[in-house]
Amino acid sequence: MNTPTLKRVVFLLLLTLVTVAFGWVLKPFFGAVFWAVTLALMFDPIYQRILRAVRGRTNLSALITLLICLVIVILPMALVTSTLVAEASALAQRIKGGELNFRLYFQQILSALPHWLLDWLDRLGLSNLQGVLDRVSSGLAQAGQVLASNALAIGQNTFDFLVSFVIMLYLLFFLLRDGRDLSKLVLESAPMERDHTSYLLRKFTTVVRATVKGNVVVAVVQGALGGLAFWVLGIHAAVFWGVVMALLSLLPAVGAALVWVPVAIYLISTDAVLQGVGLIIWGVLAIGLSDNLLRPLLVGKDTKMPDYLVLVSTIGGMSLFGLNGFVIGPTITAMFMAFWALFNRGDDETLEGG
Known part of the structure; x- marks a missing residue:
């Protein structure tokens, strides 16, 4: 292998290594980066219209677009999330206190089934309906508690959520402002x-x-x-x-x-x-x-x-x-x-x- 070829191979290996390392560094904030890129792609047409209206002032256009994104997307999601956490907490308490009894609900459904349908279930090998009922109701109760606890985890991990949220907004501003330049850089740099x-x-x-x-x-x-x-x-x-x-x-x-x-x-x-x-x-x-x-x-x-x-x-x-x-x-x-x-x-x- 001659010297120029060796240098090229070493350079490509180092380039690959640095790129993988950069992705590894960004991994903890994957969600923030991902949604910043996604929202930038979604709101770029609005940014371009505002940019023409403010006569090419990129910072002002990106700031206005970011505020529009907050009003249209992020604030409504925050309101729904807060309501969701409150209702999930109340739902978990009702399940824990026995006010919501999935076993009773399934028992009421089974009691309302016609005899021919119950006989048909017996012929299918589901004769022990009580055992099936206990397993299903237990699984539903656990699923309800898991859903509620996951919703409550949003409130428990407030700091991590706020950090990711701020990073997403920060990146979104610059991706809106410099997105077209970045796409041109990718277009010129890609080996294709x-x-x-x-x-x-x-x-x-x-x-x-x-x-x-x-x-x-x-x-x-x-x-x-x-x-x-x-x-x-x-x-x-x-x-x-x-x-x-x-x-x-x-x-x-x-x-x-x-x-x-x-x-x-x-x-x-x-x-x-x-x-x-x-x-x-x-x-x-x-x-x-x-x-x-x-x-x-x-x-x-x-x-x-x-x-x-x-x-x-x-x-x-x-x-x-x-x-x-x-x-x-x-x-x-x-x-x-x-x-x-x-x-x-x-x-x-x-x-x-x-």
């Missing part, structure tokens, strides 16, 4: 064809915007519709269950039905037939159709990914990266498709579709 790098950056931006916009809109709509229905029916902790339905709605095809369907069954089995049927109608027509109409329009259309890939990548992303995975999973999948499109097809054909 300029057109390929430009196409991939556009694809990444489009997918992140579409995923966040679509999933967040669907989650907010479904959570609000579900919470409203529970509030009208007089179900305790309507905000808490609305937030749970919003989080579950991040999973396409199943989502909020995991909450409102059991509640509707319970209402029907306890002679509240009108309320139960009304909840089913509301769940199917309002909550369910909002997912079927909004998600393909906001997510699949812009990402150009089929629904089954959106579903699998969302579930896989959330299983690996937690809540952040509802953005990371589809983004990785879309970039996977984009790289293979560049590899398999002609450059001109691929870039025209990008």
